[in-house]
Amino acid sequence: MFTILPIKGLFEQIEGFYCDGISAGLKPNNALDLGFIYSDTLCDVEALFTENRFQAAPLKHYQMYEKDFKTNFLLINSKNANAMTGKKGIEDINTIFSSLNYDVVNPIMSSTGVIGNPLPIEKIVKGANSFNLKAKNAYNLSKAIMTTDAYEKNCMYEVKLEDGSSFKIGAVAKGAGMINPNLATMLCFICTDANVPKKDMKEALKLNSKTTFNAISVDGDTSTNDTVLLLTNKKSNTYNKEAFFEALRLVMHDMAMLMVADGEGAKKAAAFEVKNAATYEEAEKAAKALSNSLLVKTALFGEDPNFGRIASTIGASGIKSDENRLVISYNDVIVYNKGELVFNEEVEQAAAKVLQNDKFKITCDIGVGEYDFTAYGCDLGYKYVEINADYRT
Amino acid sequence: MFTILPIKGLFEQIEGFYCDGISAGLKPNNALDLGFIYSDTLCDVEALFTENRFQAAPLKHYQMYEKDFKTNFLLINSKNANAMTGKKGIEDINTIFSSLNYDVVNPIMSSTGVIGNPLPIEKIVKGANSFNLKAKNAYNLSKAIMTTDAYEKNCMYEVKLEDGSSFKIGAVAKGAGMINPNLATMLCFICTDANVPKKDMKEALKLNSKTTFNAISVDGDTSTNDTVLLLTNKKSNTYNKEAFFEALRLVMHDMAMLMVADGEGAKKAAAFEVKNAATYEEAEKAAKALSNSLLVKTALFGEDPNFGRIASTIGASGIKSDENRLVISYNDVIVYNKGELVFNEEVEQAAAKVLQNDKFKITCDIGVGEYDFTAYGCDLGYKYVEINADYRT
Structure with a gap:
């Protein structure tokens, strides 16, 4: 103790x-x-x-x-x-x-x-x-x-x-x-x-x-x-x-x-939780792909629950996955459920509300194994460009 | 013929x-x-x-x-x-x-x-x-x-x-x-x-x-x-x-x-030429790392000849390399030469001038082998963020 x-x-x-x-x-x-x-x-x-x-x-x-x-x-x-x-x-x-x-x-x-x-x-x-x-x-x-x-x-x-x-x-x-x-x-x-x-x-x-x-x-x-x-x-x-x-x-x-x-210009901190991947390495790879994706980061900046970018990034990461097993949620709001189109207006509004917070969790349950990894990232907005276009000056 | x-x-x-x-x-x-x-x-x-x-x-x-x-x-x-x-x-x-x-x-x-x-x-x-x-x-x-x-x-x-x-x-x-x-x-x-x-x-x-x-x-x-x-x-x-x-x-x-x-919001197209890498795969890996680096892309947007970001990206790519063999140039302007600090005011101005063009080439001569690859990329500015923060709307 x-x-x-x-x-x-x-x-x-x-x-x-x-x-x-x-x-x-x-x-x-x-x-x-x-x-x-x-x-x-x-x-x-x-x-x-x-x-x-x-x-x-x-x-x-x-x-x-x-x-x-x-x-x-x-x-x-x-x-x-x-x-x-x-x-x-x-x-x-x-x-x-x-x-x-x-x-x-x-x-x-x-x-x-x-x-x-x-x-x-x-x-x-x-x-x-x-x-x-x-x-x-x-x-x-x-x-x-x-x-x-x-x-x-x-x-x-x-x-x-x-x-x-x-x-x-x-x-x-x-x-x-x-x-x-x-x-x-x-x-x-x-x-x-x-x-x-x-x-x-x-x-x-x-x-x-x-x-x-x-x-x-x-x-x-x-x-x-x-x-x-x-x-x-x-x-x-x-x-x-x-x-x-x-x-x-x-x-x-x-x-x-x-x-x-405190990522340069960041307003939002996101935890990207990948669950039930086939291996630990694949869980880590997919979670880091999400935290590094420019399209995901700009969607967070725009408070846009564009789950297609989350799904696409999981797919592009090359890990073992199946769109009929994948479940995506923003905090507790399920926006994609194993190939069913659950993303109606009500769900969209609830998901958008999650993204209005300073901190939230995006979970991708891959559903093919038992390994989890959480990566942490932030949004990317105009301020990032401003800081980095003239950092030396 | x-x-x-x-x-x-x-x-x-x-x-x-x-x-x-x-x-x-x-x-x-x-x-x-x-x-x-x-x-x-x-x-x-x-x-x-x-x-x-x-x-x-x-x-x-x-x-x-x-x-x-x-x-x-x-x-x-x-x-x-x-x-x-x-x-x-x-x-x-x-x-x-x-x-x-x-x-x-x-x-x-x-x-x-x-x-x-x-x-x-x-x-x-x-x-x-x-x-x-x-x-x-x-x-x-x-x-x-x-x-x-x-x-x-x-x-x-x-x-x-x-x-x-x-x-x-x-x-x-x-x-x-x-x-x-x-x-x-x-x-x-x-x-x-x-x-x-x-x-x-x-x-x-x-x-x-x-x-x-x-x-x-x-x-x-x-x-x-x-x-x-x-x-x-x-x-x-x-x-x-x-x-x-x-x-x-x-x-x-x-x-x-x-x-x-025509990358979203892009104003500049850059060819990233990696020369004399140890293998073809390493040349490709480093060239693509440059074309994908956010810090490189925002420096291009700012027309900032910040060659440190080029060097750092080559180093981060994990390819076989040695800072005492590496040569970096913007078109024909050598900004880094095998560990010598050649980046004086005159060189900086010449390099900055290259970046004012719509198209240019950034060359990294790795100097450890004989394999080359050229990747093509663009700058990243405010417009990219604008387009992608609200693409769905």
Whole structure:
């Protein structure tokens, strides 16, 4: 038995972690654009990275450390991804870390923003050298890592175990555009004081990514920079595997749901539930096809219960299916039932009403097996085009 | 030796073929919405259909005929796809054909429009019974099959062989939304009088679809109704395999290029050339990933030479690649060169100028093998969202 409850504040509440976000002049108008996480002891660290073949320089830099390295410092900038920047990208990171006016061990960098431009080293060094390493302000950090995000993403929980001991776990994240299954321009930094064994860190991240970060999509693109980092200073001196896995799942789920609801210009968050597919892989494939379909996304934007696009997308996904077994519903409103034309005026009005909500579920019962998967997506409207037609400017 | 030249008029120029488009009241404002192709002799027919698992009723109806059937009549409606309509969809087609006030042999139906509504049988029968079977107006037919198309799509060629004999080949088509590799709400009807053997018809259609209809994309969706039909009445009594294959390729390429340039709301047509990939399949995969990427498409709309999105898409496609071998160009302007940061202000301006054109080529030289593929796509702007947010209304 254990309880997981949200608590006030963010991961600066964990003893030994310090963090902040400042303006280093990368973004205009003194917006926050550079942040850090500092730990007063060395932390175990584990990461998940993008599946994009062209990993950005900070991801390569991280992977140059030896296995099971420990760290006490993480530097994060927005506005510039330091991706497709060749050898210079990695050299720049080393230059930055060797120019700091304080000591850190195995420092990690993380970047997000435009691809293909060299990092503004001087601004970053100047900013990093102005950090107050005793600051405790994860909220500012969550602001500093935003790009086209409309709001900050963060959460914080305390986990109480049966023996009265407890540990804490919290995260800050950024999402918005380029979000797709298998991580995509998303950064998520998770700090905990749980006494979690190294091998459980990796296992828990991998397991929970399947149903959280890898189940969401904004635009089907996968970025060069996606990173999920888990840091633990183990200061709680307590651990329970089941409780930790569930708490981490909750943190990752929270962050994933905030990301999908904040898809660039999105007004609506949809859960695409595929039920009773022939295999787990087919359930996943069809659910992700729905969350990525432009025609489905624009129909959601138009609040149009055009179930033909849902059906067509299931058919186009190539999974085992039969239109005489398929049932499609918008929340509880059945709009297509095994080949019967149930879509009369009354049903249409009820379905349209579902789509007027900010959040809803679209269910496709394939009816040929017993495997389910839920993917999460959003609508696509004018704002998405506006944001992406001139993101660099 | 042979010559292929465009000729005046459309496939009504071929002796024995009759065609027209009329208003049957399916579309508002007396717009043309119903058409036919009639032949005064029985024709050989061959078809390519969508890979969507939920094929529309007319596709199923066609496939109920025995192998190598001949036909003299094709009925085509827009505004209603007769898809996801169960058994009733096929019954409706039979009802329509049994209600005609003239005799036809193995009639074929083809439909495009909204999915999931029953066909308006009475309007279609009334319209079909008003056809003038001696009409020769393929232009009207190409208008009647339009849905969100901005213009008609048709072409006509004469092929002259070395021995002085000749045959004709022409097509009408519709495209616009839901266009994706492996056909997608596109209809294309090709008529010829070439004396082509049945087995060559299928071979030529399949071969040429790879580099034409299956290489274009508007929005990555694949419809329930896609159909390419090839009819021949063999009246020219002449044939040359090489000439026929090339002429058919030209017809299919013409139609495919008109479709991609008329993607819903599209202003720009782009060729995405992937060169020197490790395998043909990888070249195709990467080229199609580019033509389908929302971030690439919106950058084209914004005339933004944001090559980072091109690079990121290549990386995300998962093909064998290396950022130190990759070269990216917009027409002849190299924007990324094997890890060197060549993207200075001058290059950026030159690249931006390329994107101001209606048509351009984006080349990614992967540099790891010797296989090439070119996919064709378009930009995505506000108009696409407008069209698709309320297509049913």
